[in-house]
Amino acid sequence: MIIIPIGSHCGILNLLRQINSNQVTHLFDFIETLHINDITHIINKCIVNNDNPKIEVFNRSPSQNGIYIENKNIFTWHYNKLQYNETFNRRKNRFMDSINSNEKILFIRLLRSKNFSKNNDDKLLPPP
Numbered sequence: 001m002i003i004i005p006i007g008s009h010c011g012i013l014n015l016l017r018q019i020n021s022n023q024v025t026h027l028f029d030f031i032e033t034l035h036i037n038d039i040t041h042i043i044n045k046c047i048v049n050n051d052n053p054k055i056e057v058f059n060r061s062p063s064q065n066g067i068y069i070e071n072k073n074i075f076t077w078h079y080n081k082l083q084y085n086e087t088f089n090r091r092k093n094r095f096m097d098s099i100n101s102n103e104k105i106l107f108i109r110l111l112r113s114k115n116f117s118k119n120n121d122d123k124l125l126p127p128p
Contacts, residue, residue, distance in 0.1 A: 001104045004095070007033045010078065012110045027088075027095040030078040031069065036109070038073045045070070046092050047099070055088070057081050 003023055005012035010030040016023040027046070028039060045051050053070035057080075066077035067084050079087060098105060 001106055002098045002101070003106045003108055004098060005029055006036070006039050006107050006109050007031055008109060008111055010076075012108060015110070024094060025091055026098070027091045029091070030076050031074060032076065033074045035073055038071065042070060042074065047096065052088070052092070055081060055084060 003016060004026045005016075006028050009032045013023060013025065013029045027042070033039060042053055045053055053074075055070075056068045057065050058068055058072075058075070059065055064077060065080065066075050067079060067081055068075050069088075076084070
């Protein structure tokens with residue numbers, strides 16, 4: 001089974017590593033976002049439209065930069081811009097390989113803030 005984290009922060013991969021999961025990094029590891037529709041937007045842009053999201057640098061603090069991915073709702077501060085472009089492309093290809101494989105896939109999302117909306121995460125589920 002392939003486990004693919006889809007936000008909301010970098011803690012999912014760390015938890016999987018703690019239980020000795022042989023987990024490779026996927027498209028949304030080390031990404032922070034409150035809204036699942038931002039994740040689906042990136043998936044549609046990459047997979048359906050075969051395009052890459054816009055990546056911009058922002059100042060997290062005077063000594064540390066972060067990266068916005070497509071908009072200010074999706075970000076990471078684990079990489080610099082040059083490093084992240086390469087990382088994103090590698091993970092995008094791995095994501096596509098996983099989606100196209102015959103293996104079962106478990107998408108997992110970890111919420112950690114009272115600011116998350118349950119109604120927002122319900123958008124991930126297909127209609128009845």
